[in-house]
Amino acid sequence: xxxxxxxxxxxxxxxxxxxxxxxxxxxxxxxxxxxxxxxxxxxxxxxxxxxxxxxxxxxxxxxxxxxxxxxxxxxxxxxxxxxxxxxxxxxxxxxxxxxxxxxxxxxxxxxxxxxxxxxxxxxxxxxxxxxxxxxxxxxxxxxxxxxxxxxxxxxxxxxx
Amino acid sequence: xxxxxxxxxxxxxxxxxxxxxxxxxxxxxxxxxxxxxxxxxxxxxxxxxxxxxxxxxxxxxxxxxxxxxxxxxxxxxxxxxxxxxxxxxxxxxxxxxxxxxxxxxxxxxxxxxxxxxxxxxxxxxxxxxxxxxxxxxxxxxxxxxxxxxxxxxxxxxxxxxxxxx
Numbered sequence: 001x002x003x004x005x006x007x008x009x010x011x012x013x014x015x016x017x018x019x020x021x022x023x024x025x026x027x028x029x030x031x032x033x034x035x036x037x038x039x040x041x042x043x044x045x046x047x048x049x050x051x052x053x054x055x056x057x058x059x060x061x062x063x064x065x066x067x068x069x070x071x072x073x074x075x076x077x078x079x080x081x082x083x084x085x086x087x088x089x090x091x092x093x094x095x096x097x098x099x100x101x102x103x104x105x106x107x108x109x110x111x112x113x114x115x116x117x118x119x120x121x122x123x124x125x126x127x128x129x130x131x132x133x134x135x136x137x138x139x140x141x142x143x144x145x146x147x148x149x150x151x152x153x154x155x156x157x158x159x160x
Numbered sequence: 161x162x163x164x165x166x167x168x169x170x171x172x173x174x175x176x177x178x179x180x181x182x183x184x185x186x187x188x189x190x191x192x193x194x195x196x197x198x199x200x201x202x203x204x205x206x207x208x209x210x211x212x213x214x215x216x217x218x219x220x221x222x223x224x225x226x227x228x229x230x231x232x233x234x235x236x237x238x239x240x241x242x243x244x245x246x247x248x249x250x251x252x253x254x255x256x257x258x259x260x261x262x263x264x265x266x267x268x269x270x271x272x273x274x275x276x277x278x279x280x281x282x283x284x285x286x287x288x289x290x291x292x293x294x295x296x297x298x299x300x301x302x303x304x305x306x307x308x309x310x311x312x313x314x315x316x317x318x319x320x321x322x323x324x325x
Contacts, residue, residue: 006173008171008172008173008176008177008180009176011180012176012179012180012183015180015183015184015187016183018187019183019186019187022187022190087268087269087270087271089256089266091256091257091258091259092258092259093258094256094258094262094264094266095266095267096254096256096266096267096268096269097269098269098270123308124231124308125231125233125238125240125306125307125308126308127308127309135306135309135310135311136221136222136225136309136310136311137222137310137311137312138311154219154221155221155225156225156309
């Protein structure tokens with residue numbers, strides 16, 4: 001009876017399996033750390049210079065998604081706002097100082113939206129929701145069924 | 161070289177032989193890329209590199225999220241390039257052109273600069289100081305780096321090596 005596989009076919013299968021295994025270890029399992037997605041993470045997004053009463057539109061409990069990739073972030077746990085400020089150059093005196101915007105209705109605000117959720121991946125080098133990494137200093141794009149907002153991440157806490 | 165059944169030297173099918181050669185070449189290329197390409201002409205191995213990353217300007221919440229003991233990763237290679245061993249904070253400044261045309265170095269309010277001391281095991285070769293076999297570090301080099309919680313750009317302003325015991 002003719003064999004289905006000869007010796008060299010088996011060699012090829014073993015080599016391909018080895019390449020797939022090595023490729024997985026190198027390109028996928030880069031941190032070597034297991035994800036701890038049962039931990040919760042809160043992070044705060046600063047939405048600068050909003051004039052549309054965003055702080056009144058955002059509600060605790062709102063389910064928030066990443067508006068770029070669609071992944072689920074979590075729920076809103078806190079909303080705060082304060083008057084918008086900016087660093088202003090006083091070119092007369094050669095100094096920088098903090099300036100406030102003189103809107104007639106005092107409407108321009110920096111809104112801070114704090115979310116709480118379960119990251120899909122929590123490793124030594126990254127905190128990730130779906131395929132989106134969260135880092136202080138990076139932008140986050142938020143979306144609910146009611147509104148969108150974007151801004152820098154200004155705080156991250158891992159709830160132990 | 162091939163018999164009438166298409167087998168090279170009567171033993172192996174020519175297509176099988178071609179696939180085996182391709183796979184071996186791919187394994188060799190991958191090993192070379194990840195293990196050998198940064199290590200040509202090694203001058204000294206097993207050194208400890210200590211470098212200072214200067215980052216400015218930063219807001220307080222970013223500085224508060226950086227801690228001694230945090231691992232630093234390179235955004236380009238996604239590999240660890242050391243551990244923070246010291247954090248030194250200072251005021252942040254920026255140049256401003258005054259109305260009289262002079263250029264002054266003025267302090268920025270609500271901003272600070274930091275110098276992160278980062279230490280890593282490294283290999284010293286003719287290309288420079290190679291950390292984790294993937295990133296070569298140089299003075300004056302700008303790096304996009306991240307920790308678990310922070311991503312920022314810093315500049316290497318000082319780098320030294322000492323031989324590991």
